Amino acid sequence: MKIAILPGDGIGPEITAQAVQVLNALGESFEMEQAEVGGAGYAAHGHPLPPATLALAKSADAVLFGAVGDYKYDTLERALRPEQAILGLRKELGLFANLRPAILYPELAGASTLKPEVVSGLDILIIRELTGDIYFGKPRGVRECPDGPFKGEREGFDTMRYAESEIRRIAHVAFQAARKRDKRVTSVDKANVLETFQFWRDIVTDVHKEYADVELEHMYVDNAAMQLVRAPKKFDVIVTGNMFGDILSDCAAMLTGSIGMLPSASLDANNKGLYEPSHGSAPDIAGKGIANPLATILSAAMMLRYSLGKAEQADRIETAVKQVLAQGLRTPDIYEAGTTKVGTEEMGNAVVNALR
Ligand code: NAI
Numbered sequence: 529m530k531i532a533i534l535p536g537d538g539i540g541p542e543i544t545a546q547a548v549q550v551l552n553a554l555g556e557s558f559e560m561e562q563a564e565v566g567g568a569g570y571a572a573h574g575h576p577l578p579p580a581t582l583a584l585a586k587s588a589d590a591v592l593f594g595a596v597g598d599y600k601y602d603t604l605e606r607a608l609r610p611e612q613a614i615l616g617l618r619k620e621l622g623l624f625a626n627l628r629p630a631i632l633y634p635e636l637a638g639a640s641t642l643k644p645e646v647v648s649g650l651d652i653l654i655i656r657e658l659t660g661d662i663y664f665g666k667p668r669g670v671r672e673c674p675d676g677p678f679k680g681e682r683e684g685f686d687t688m689r690y691a692e693s694e695i696r697r698i699a700h701v702a703f704q705a706a707r708k709r710d711k712r713v714t715s716v717d718k719a720n721v722l723e724t725f726q727f728w729r730d731i732v733t734d735v736h737k738e739y740a741d742v743e744l745e746h747m748y749v750d751n752a753a754m755q756l757v758r759a760p761k762k763f764d765v766i767v768t769g770n771m772f773g774d775i776l777s778d779c780a781a782m783l784t785g786s787i788g789m790l791p792s793a794s795l796d797a798n799n800k801g802l803y804e805p806s807h808g809s810a811p812d813i814a815g816k817g818i819a820n821p822l823a824t825i826l827s828a829a830m831m832l833r834y835s836l837g838k839a840e841q842a843d844r845i846e847t848a849v850k851q852v853l854a855q856g857l858r859t860p861d862i863y864e865a866g867t868t869k870v871g872t873e874e875m876g877n878a879v880v881n882a883l884r
């Protein structure tokens with residue numbers, strides 16, 4: 529199995545090196561090949577997603593991605609900015625399902641802004657559709673309002689739309705992911721107001737007929753937002769559209785209070801995927817050896833589970849991460865009094881030791 533390693537910028541290379549170290553410690557024979565992406569791609573080859581990097585990503589079974597971006601590239605034209613690499617990879621690889629677990633290890637319950645009893649032990653998965661919805665629907669723009677009470681004024685407008693096949697494929701991803709977890713899916717919509725999301729609800733209900741072993745519940749997005757902060761542990765898998773998912777996944781990430789701990793996956797129709805930490809390139813701490821590598825290490829675990837068919841190895845990594853937290857090891861971003869402060873490499877080494 530071939531894994532493309534794209535470290536990127538800022539802390540990207542530091543955290544990716546630790547995930548590679550952990551993958552190597554599993555005793556599997558992965559073929560890992562590395563390439564430049566983002567600002568590093570621009571610096572080496574004049575483009576954030578150089579052709580050789582894209583070719584490697586396409587030929588691999590999965591992509592492990594660090595992070596891209598640095599303020600020093602802010603003056604570049606948009607097409608050459610580091611962030612274009614991630615958009616280009618999503619498009620070129622057909623990645624339409626964004627999986628973001630929000631997990632709060634009991635040892636880190638103090639990191640959340642919510643009461644420990646509300647969030648301690650939280651383990652939910654938010655699945656956001658990435659290609660459709662109001663973000664890409666046409667027509668869109670600003671025009672002179674053609675009729676109604678605002679006739680003659682300028683108006684801004686966008687189009688919310690979802691094709692049936694887009695809803696079906698994301699629903700399948702959700703039900704299949706639920707089978708690997710607690711077998712419960714909450715589909716979040718606004719079916720009471722929006723035609724698009726009544727259609728969404730009908731199609732998700734239809735796809736559910738193929739998954740009798742998984743429980744399906746429908747919830748309006750406003751209620752879902754409320755429940756996420758009131759009683760987030762009630763959820764298992766949440767599946768929703770692009771815009772609601774954008775908002776709810778950031779909200780869920782913050783329940784845990786520690787961006788350095790959260791992995792993510794973006795999947796195509798054949799379970800090929802790109803795996804990356806939910807955070808960015810953290811230029812403020814790059815090169816200092818203090819970045820938390822656990823989000824990237826946990827992203828590698830997701831890669832084993834969702835793209836490489838190695839769920840047991842994924843479990844091993846996740847157990848090892850729990851062990852190092854139980855040992856009291858903390859990078860500065862999750863440090864609190866009474867624990868042991870460690871750097872990026874020490875944390876990676878500790879996970880490797882826990883694996884053995
Ligand atoms: P960021 O996530 O890079 O950093 C936000 C804060 O969290 C910073 O204080 C940083 O030090 C801290 N942080 C992030 N990851 C950490 C880790 N593993 N360990 C310890 N602390 C960590 O977001 P920011 O500052 O908004 O963006 C910085 C750059 O990253 C920008 O160029 C942005 O465009 C890019 N970015 C890239 C993403 C990607 O590659 N997918 C996603 C988000 C931002």
Ligand code: MG
Nearest residue numbers: 774775777778
């Ligand atoms: Mg967002």
